[in-house]
Amino acid sequence: MIEFEFRVDKSENMHTHLDIELFYVMEGRVDFIVEDQTFLLESEDFLMVNSGRRHAYEGSQETLAACFHISYDELSKLLKQNLILFWCNSTAEEGELYEEVRELIKKIISQHYYHAGEDMIYLYSLYYELLHMLQNNFLLTEEDSRYKGELHKFDDRKQKIAEYIRQNYDKPIALSDLAKDLYLSTAYLSKYIKKQFGMSFLEYVNSVRLGYAISELLHSDKPVVRIAMDTGFANSASFNKAFKEKYHTTPSVYRSQWKNDQESAIKAPRIQNIQKKQVDAYFERHKNYPAGQVYVQDITLENTEGEPYRHHWQMMINGGTAADLLRSDLQEHLCLLHRCLKIRYVRFWDLYSREMLLDHCLPSGLYNFSRLDLILDFLLEHGMKPYIELGMKPKKLLKSRQSVLIGGGDSDGIFADENRVREFMSALMHHLVERYGGSEIENWYFELWQKELESNFFHKEVPDSEALIRKYFSTFDLVAGVLREILPGVRLGSGGFSLRHGKERFREMIHIWHEFLQKPDFMTFYSYSYPAEMETADKIRSQSMDKDFLKNFLKDIRELMDAEGYIGLPVHVTEWNFTVSNRNVFNDSCQKGAYVMKNIIDTIGMADVLGYWCASDIFAEYYDTGDFLFGGSGLLTKDGICKPAYYAMEFMDRIGQRIYQRGENYLITGDDKDEWYVVCHNYKHFNFQYGLRQEDEIHVAEQSQLIVDGRKLRLKFSFPLPFGAGKYSGQEDVPVEIKIYAVNSRTASIQDRWLRAGFPRFLHPEDMAYFKSASVPAIRVRSHRVLEDRITFETILEPNEIQWIRVKVGQYYQGSQTGQKTT
Structure with a gap:
């Protein structure tokens, strides 16, 4: 073969x-x-x-x-x-x-x-x-x-020639017969084959015959003469001649050498x-080769200085539309995320929906801000702050890349004219300052959505793109001018740029912004893992094959911003995910947890805000969401059960305040105590077949077929003593406790538990309580000992498993035997 x-x-x-x-x-x-x-x-x-x-x-x-x-x-x-x-x-x-x-x-x-x-x-x-x-x-x-x-x-003719010879190689083949079959002259066909195949007709026929003959020669006991006749050669002499020209030896000698060596x-x-x-x-450069079905990484920690751990992912979460945030169940979910993950800001949009009772077309002074006040009061009372989208960003719910459940309307802009913009924004800011105070509002974030460019998310060509860009910058000038006149310290950012139309187009866009008066206090971006310059929406669009998509995206935008003079301007990724679909089974899976952890680790120090899309599956509810799980992109199910993506963030919160080393699959942190903390993952990216599928049509049981491989990962760690454990230096028999929390297909994966239960669609309260209590990380505690002031241990991760590890010196776990390693 x-x-x-x-x-x-x-x-x-x-x-x-x-x-x-x-x-x-x-x-x-x-x-x-x-x-x-x-x-x-x-x-x-x-x-x-x-x-x-x-x-x-x-x-x-x-x-x-x-x-x-x-x-x-x-x-x-x-x-x-x-x-x-x-x-x-x-x-x-x-x-x-x-x-x-x-x-x-x-x-x-x-x-x-x-x-x-x-x-x-x-x-x-x-x-x-x-x-x-x-x-x-x-x-x-x-x-x-x-x-x-x-x-x-x-081309078709070349294909027919190749197919003809493959089908007839074991028979006498004449150039004239092939020419007749193709309705060509013999002379023309001879020149054509020479040009297209780089050899004469006879040479090409013999090369095909030799391809079949070599297989017979090595994998059968047929005599050489029989092989020659079976593969179309006129006699053994012609076979020997053709064989020797290609392999520089005779068929008999070649077979004998191969059998003696037994080397395929x-x-x-x-x-x-x-x-x-x-x-x-x-081979010296590749001596740490993966062996069998397990990849092995040796990790030795030597860095003792470290750098501060900046929790950019905790800055903000996408809550939903303003009307969604009026729901008590979503408010409960946001409180949980704030309490357990320390999420600081909640982003919401679509202030002008019917449910909000905020009619921006009314005369000045008649705006009803009461329901907006309910949202703001709720956030502030529970220790969260608002991240408000001021534009008319509608609710958009996607079933797949080509199927829209809720489309979001066709408005050309926020208001009918500039006077409407000025009147409404002035009234809004005066109301907020009077109710909450200017010093409080200066701690909030405001964003202005760029509707015109967003509507072309899936299109390669953007008609009149420069005119649309200038229209957006003009609107930003007006809104920023009004807000900053009332409250100079207000923080207003641009509305959701991306590189989906290519890096040069983005650079041209921010270059044009220099012509306008008002500049953003920060730039906001959307990052979904689809290749730049997509085909039109009626074509199949592959998922990006770049597993480092978000990291490379942030690297590119920072370089482009610096090149255009926006050096040091804060970068907010207000939406990030690998999919825009809220009907994708991978959203509920362990793969999503590994994806979240990997991207948080990869992008530390690259963005000021990393706002995950999104907080809860409540945002994605619709007529088709009767099932317990339905592929929503939330950290929590609609019933408030934590998914693996949630635990990825919980693990990232429970680590030290200084980073000492990070690699492709791990992050090592610590502080001035007697502990090291490690978070690690075995993320597996999608394969080519995933990009050819409609995201909402993937079944839970198919997921393993749509990722790159199923190999496990063994991480072998070697640490020095933590900073707070200096008193143990030079001592023998120093105890160490190694505690591991793990999320994999057997533990803490609500999707896998649902799968093993047979996909029950409707659950009784006691069933729901079981799933909630059972879908928690597994814990393993082992005791170990320090050898020559080094702590060595290892752990194995399943595909898409995530782990949180604490290494504590001076403490034994009594339930384990001394010296036992973590595996």
Whole structure:
């Protein structure tokens, strides 16, 4: 099925073959040519070449590569497809999917290098794992726009030629017969094949025949003469000649060497011809290879200075529309989040809905602020502060990326004219100052929504975009001027920018803002994990393959803001999530908890406010939400039960006040006490198939098929003594207690408990009480001892598990045996 070889040749001429090729650069740089395109591959880059594509490469002096040839015929039988096309090119796109393939390729290379000829079952299992990964994430389907693009490159005539030879390779094939079948002259067809395939008709036929013959040669006991006849060669002499031209030896010698080495399609003597220094250096860099189904990370803490832990995620949560906040059940949920997670601000919008009784079209002095006062009074009485959206941001409830449950109206703006803006904003600010006092209001946040740009969320082209931008900035000038005239210290921010139309468009937009008088006190942004420059709404739009989407988003906007002179201006992410859907089962899952923890850790110090979307599933209730769980994006279910995403935030709250080290999967904190705190996760991003699905159509049981892999993660920690435990330095037999709280599919996952219960739609009060009490983190406590002033322990995380760990010196857990490690 798969043949593997190391490549040390600095170049390879243009050629084609039936096999699908995966080319991986271990060291050096390679200009890889596929048809008329050239890709620069550097260390650890790779790409796939589809069957029949002409390709060549030119490498640097130190080039070292690995090449996999996948049998098209065998794969076609396995997949039951006649036409197989892949799109896999790490130079054109990146993401965790590519990192997973990269790690698996390294594992295969390692197996070949260190264990050639040993444990062939394990090697074959790796090959099939690679095939599964490629099929699941990079095999093109007819729904994918790239499928047609690849199909177009392999034009209809070329495809018919390849298919004809594949179907008739074991029979005598004449160029004249093929020409007749295609209604072409023999002379024209001969030139066409030479140009398109890079070889003559006979050479191409023989290359296809050899592809089938080599499989027979290695995996059957047929005589060479029989193999020659079965694969279409006229006699053994012609077979031997063609074979020797390609493999530089005879079929009999090739088979004998292969059987003696017992190494599939890779032979150990070939490795000896490679510059061993290059290979040794390569494996030295990758000595911490993942083994089997568990990734291993060794984490040694040496940093003793640390930096302050800024709780940017606690600054604000999205509560819902103003009318939603009048509901007592949502108020209870917000109080819980404030009390347990220390959420400071609650964001709400849609002040002008019918339920709020606030008619902005009335004459000045007749506005009814009573229901707005109820909301503000509630927040302030319970220790929270308001984050108010002043624009006419409506309630919008999405079932999927293309299906809207509640659309939010078609208003062109807040008011009919500038006088209405001035009158209403002046009345509002005077009312707030009189009722709550200017010093109090200066601690609130106000935001002005940019409706015109928001309406084009899913569109690549924005008509009259500059005119719309100028209209928004003009409105901001007016509103900011009125508010600041009444209360100079009021804090007003821009309304929800993004990079969904590309970085250059955002830079052009904030550049235009320099022409206007009033500037924001902070900039606000929306971040949902969809690629920039999306296709129009009637096309399929993939989820971003970038697992670091939010971190990279914040990095990009800060660089763009600094470049345009907005240096140091606070950044508020007022909405962030991986999905806009409130009918996505992943919202209720452990994967969401790992996603939340990962992104909070990743973005510490990158934003002043990180406002999660959203607080409670109550916001997403509609006619179709009769089920106990329905895929809402809240931290809490509509019945107030905590989801894994909630526990991710609770864990982030229960750690030390100084950060001493952080990595891809962990954060280590502490203070001046005798404790270290660790939060860690094993987040698994979505695979390619997820992006092709309608988010609301995914079933709970399908989730494991839509993430990159199911590997566990083992973290091996080594800590010095905490700062407050200095009295134990140099002592022997110092006790240590290691306490771990864990959220995984077996504990604290309300979705998994509901799944195991059989998805009951209606729950009695006692059932609800059971689910609430059972959906809490598991706790494990172990005792350990300090060895040479170092604390070492390890923990294992399931896919999408999150953990909170406290390491306390000078204390034993009496229920555990001394010296037992955490596992």
